[in-house]
Amino acid sequence: MPKDKTKTYQRIIPCAKKEFLDKGFEKASMRTIAADAGISAAGLYRHFKDKEAMFEALVSPAVNGLKELFLLAQEDFNKLPKDNKQETVFDYSSDKIKNFIAYIYDHFDDFKLLITCAEGTVFSDFIDSLVEIEVKYTLKFIESTGNDALTSGRATPELMHIVSSAFFSGVFEIVVHDMTRESADSYIERLRRFFLAGWNTILTP
Amino acid sequence: MPKDKTKTYQRIIPCAKKEFLDKGFEKASMRTIAADAGISAAGLYRHFKDKEAMFEALVSPAVNGLKELFLLAQEDFNKLPKDNKQETVFDYSSDKIKNFIAYIYDHFDDFKLLITCAEGTVFSDFIDSLVEIEVKYTLKFIESTGNDALTSGRATPELMHIVSSAFFSGVFEIVVHDMTRESADSYIERLRRFFLAGWNTILTP
Amino acid sequence: MPKDKTKTYQRIIPCAKKEFLDKGFEKASMRTIAADAGISAAGLYRHFKDKEAMFEALVSPAVNGLKELFLLAQEDFNKLPKDNKQETVFDYSSDKIKNFIAYIYDHFDDFKLLITCAEGTVFSDFIDSLVEIEVKYTLKFIESTGNDALTSGRATPELMHIVSSAFFSGVFEIVVHDMTRESADSYIERLRRFFLAGWNTILTP
C-alpha cells in the first residue's frame, strides 16, 4: 500500500476528494471514484484497504496536523506563569488562533472534506474532539488561576462544552462557506473578540 | 394519501420516529418501520408519498411552528419604537428566548429528529434557515437604530451569519445532549449572556 | 416468507436444486438461480432470507425426517427387553434399515444435495450427526446387555465412531452413485451382513 509515487495514486486522490465532497462519505461510490480515475473498482483496493482508509488518507494528515498544533499550543499556554496569561483563555489568544486558521487554509480542501463529508466515519466527531481538548485545558486553566467561575456555578463543564462547540462551529464556518482567506482573517478576529467578551461574562463575577 | 387519524397512520408515526432516531434518515429502513408498525412496506406508501415525505410529516409541524414563532417574535420586536428595544438583538431578549426554548421542549423528540437525523433531507439546513432569518432581521434592526456597526465594518452579514450559527448550534446542544428542562434553563441563560456580551463587542464602537 | 403456494417459489426450488447440485453450496450463484427461475436476484430474497436459508429449505425436511425416523427407531430398539434384541445392534436390524433406505429413496434428490453439496453449510456434518446418535445408543445397548466389549477394550468410542462412520458412508454411497432402488436393496442387505459380521468380532470375545 504505497502512499505516493504511483501516478495512479496521484490520480485517485482528487477523484476521491471530488466524490466525497459531492456525496458525502456514505453515499460516495467506490465505483465512481475508480471510473473517474480511469481504473477498475478493484484497482482502488491496491492503494487503500477500504473506503474508510481512503477517506482517512485524505483527511488524516490535516486532522493530525491541526490536533498537534492545537495541543502544543494548549500545552505552551498552560506552562506560562499565571501572570502572563493575559488573554482569558487560549483559543482567544490572537497569536494562537492565527496559526490555527493559517493551518486550516493550508489544507482547506481537507478540512472541507472533514467538516462537511465525514458522517459515517471515525472523523465525524472531529469538532467534538477539539472541544474536548479545549474544555479539558480550560478547566485546568480556570483552576490554576483560582478563578471562582466553577465554584460559583457560573461555569460548568456542560456550559463550557456548549460554548466551545459553538465557537469551533463558528470557526469552521469559514470552511463551510468557502470564505476567502482575507475575509476569514477579519471575521475570525471579530469572532475571537465576540467569544472573548462572552467568556468574560463567565469568568468575571 | 390521507394525512388523518387512521389508526394505522397513528401507529406508523412513532415507529418511524424510532427508526429515524436510531439510524438517521438515510440509513433508516422503510421495511423496518413497516414491520414495527405491523404492516407491509408497501402499506407505508398509502400514507406517505415516499421516505422524505414521511420524515417531513414527522418534523414539519415542529419546524413550521418554531419558525412561525420565531418570525412573529422578530416582527413584533421590529415594530417596537426604537427606544423600547432594550435588548441589543432579539435572540438575546430574555422573554423571547424563553418562548423559543419552551417550544423546543414541547416538541423535544421532533427537534431531536430534526437536529440529529436530517442529513439527506431538505431539513438538513434547518439551523441555517433560522440563521438566515435572524441575520435578515438583525440587519434591519441595526440599520433602523442607526448603529454604525455595519458602516464601520465591525459587523458584516458574514460575521453575523457565523455568530448566529454558533449561537443556534449552542442552543440546540440542549437537544443533542438531552438536557433536562431545568438544566437547559440555566445553561441557556448563561449562553444568552455570553452572546449578549459578544454582540456588544460588535455593536458598541 | 411463504413456504409454498407461490408459483414463483415453486419455480425457484428446482432451479436452486440444480445449481447447488452442479456447483456445491459455496460456488452456487444466487444470480444464476434467479436467472434460471426467471426473476431478478433480489426477488429470491422475498422467498428466502439468504443463501443458507435457501439451502436449508431444500434439505431440512429430509434431514429432520430421517433423523426423527432414526431416533425413534433407536428408542424403540432400546426399549425392547434384552432377550428380544436378536440383532447385535440396531443399524443392522433388517427392518429398521429398510425403513431408513426407503426414506432416503423417498427424498433421493434431497439427500443427494445433502451428501454431496453441503460443504459450507450447517449440514456439512450430517453423517457425523447420525454417527454420534448411533454411537450413543450403541454404547447404551452394549452396557445394558452386559457385554464385555467395552471393559475388555475390544470396543472403544473411537473405534465405534470409525466403524459407524464407515457404515453410514457406505450407506450413502447409494446416493452418491445414483443406485437404483433395486440395486440398493440388495447391496444394502450385503452391507448389513458385512457390518453385522464385523460387529461380532467386536462383541464376541
Added chain:
Amino acid sequence: MPKDKTKTYQRIIPCAKKEFLDKGFEKASMRTIAADAGISAAGLYRHFKDKEAMFEALVSPAVNGLKELFLLAQEDFNKLPKDNKQETVFDYSSDKIKNFIAYIYDHFDDFKLLITCAEGTVFSDFIDSLVEIEVKYTLKFIESTGNDALTSGRATPELMHIVSSAFFSGVFEIVVHDMTRESADSYIERLRRFFLAGWNTILTP
C-alpha cells in the same frame, strides 16, 4: 517454473500447507500464502502454474507414493500361488496394511491435506481412486481363486465398491481425527478384523 530447491520455494511450501489446511482448497487465498511466505502474490506464479498446481505439489508425492506402494503390494499379492493367499483379500493382510499405515504416518500432513482439504481439486476423489484399484484386484483375486461369490451374486462390483469405500473411509479417520500412531495401530487392527469378518460373509457361501 523451477520445481527445485530455491529457498523461496522451500519457504512457500509450509505456508501453502498451512493455508490449505486452515481453509480448504477453495477458500484458501493465494495472497495469504504469499504474504506468509514473505513474497508478493505474483511471485507465487514463478513457482506454480496456478493454485491447483500448488496444491498438487503439496500432495502429489504422497499420493503417488501411496498409490505405488498400494499397487505394488496388490501385484505382489496377486502373484502368489493360490494356496499362499492365506488372508482373504489384500487389504486385510496384516503386513500390507501395516506398510500402508506406516506410509500415511510418514506423510501425515500431506494426507491430512488430501483427505480434508481437496474439495475442488482433482484429488477430491483420492479415496475413490484407491477403491477402484482395490476392487479391480479383488475381482481378479476372487476369479483366480475360483470362489463363487461373484457367480452366486453374493458379491458384485458395486457392493465391493461400497465396502471398499467404507473401509478406506474408516482407515483415513485416523488422519481426520489426528490419532496418535499408537492408537491408530490398535484401531486399525480392530478395523481390519472387522472388515475381514465382513468379507467372509461375502466370500463364504
Added chain:
DNA sequence: GATGAATGAGCCTTCATTCAT
C-alpha cells in the same frame, strides 16, 4: 526471480419503490 499494479468477473445482499390484486 520477483514485483506492483491492474483487471474483470464475481460475490451476496439491501434498498426504496411499484403494481396487480
Added chain:
DNA sequence: TATGAATGAAGGCTCATTCAT
C-alpha cells in the same frame, strides 16, 4: 386499504491471475 411479489440499481469488496518492468 393493504399486500405480496417483484425489480433495478447499487453497494463494498475479494479473488486468481497477468504483465511490464
